[in-house]
Amino acid sequence: MARRPTQNRALATYERLLDTAGELLAEVGVERISTNLVAARAGVSPPTLYHYFEDKYDLLAALGERLMAAQNALVALDPGQDEASIAQILVAHVELTRTSPGGAWIMRMLRAVPQLAEVRLASHRQLAAALVRQAWVADPWQDKAALDRRARLCVDLGYAAIELVLDEPELDVEAVMADAARAIRAVLN
Numbered sequence: 001m002a003r004r005p006t007q008n009r010a011l012a013t014y015e016r017l018l019d020t021a022g023e024l025l026a027e028v029g030v031e032r033i034s035t036n037l038v039a040a041r042a043g044v045s046p047p048t049l050y051h052y053f054e055d056k057y058d059l060l061a062a063l064g065e066r067l068m069a070a071q072n073a074l075v076a077l078d079p080g081q082d083e084a085s086i087a088q089i090l091v092a093h094v095e096l097t098r099t100s101p102g103g104a105w106i107m108r109m110l111r112a113v114p115q116l117a118e119v120r121l122a123s124h125r126q127l128a129a130a131l132v133r134q135a136w137v138a139d140p141w142q143d144k145a146a147l148d149r150r151a152r153l154c155v156d157l158g159y160a161a162i163e164l165v166l167d168e169p170e171l172d173v174e175a176v177m178a179d180a181a182r183a184i185r186a187v188l189n
Helices: 008-032 035-042 046-052 056-073 083-099 103-112 114-138 144-167 173-188
Strands: none
Touching: 008 035, 008 046, 008 056, 008 103, 035 046, 035 056, 046 056, 056 083, 056 103, 056 114, 083 103, 083 144, 083 173, 103 114, 103 144, 114 144, 144 173
16 A cells, blocks of 8 residues: 655655656556556656555555545535536536546556545535535435435536546536536535
């Protein structure tokens, strides 16, 4: 499991390794990326990389966790949000992912690589649970099982819309996210 450092210099190295891994992921793909390739491109020795990451999949999992955490941080935990606010959050997700090193490839990797699927699923579960807690606070008489189901569906609808516009760049991002927000709002009602 990745060891996230706390000291500034070590943290800078850790982040450089993740950025480099994201860039290489976009260039060479999951199958061809290697810890030696990442270390060489980042300008560190392989033992330095192994100080932070056990293996290639540990590095890629940390890369996915970083993107998922940044995406989840954009979500306002307000079950009463209107469609326009939801759409703005989804557009912000697309912009964040596009500007993150290898962002679109990280999302593809999290869906395609069985060893990494749990990163995506854990992130979605965590975000859905946070949404449920907010909705429960607003109205504790709601059916908890229905809340759980709807929150998870909303998270996955948003994620699917983000994946769609990343995979199909000719699509109108704002229009797709407005449609996705309408679907999410309908599930929440």
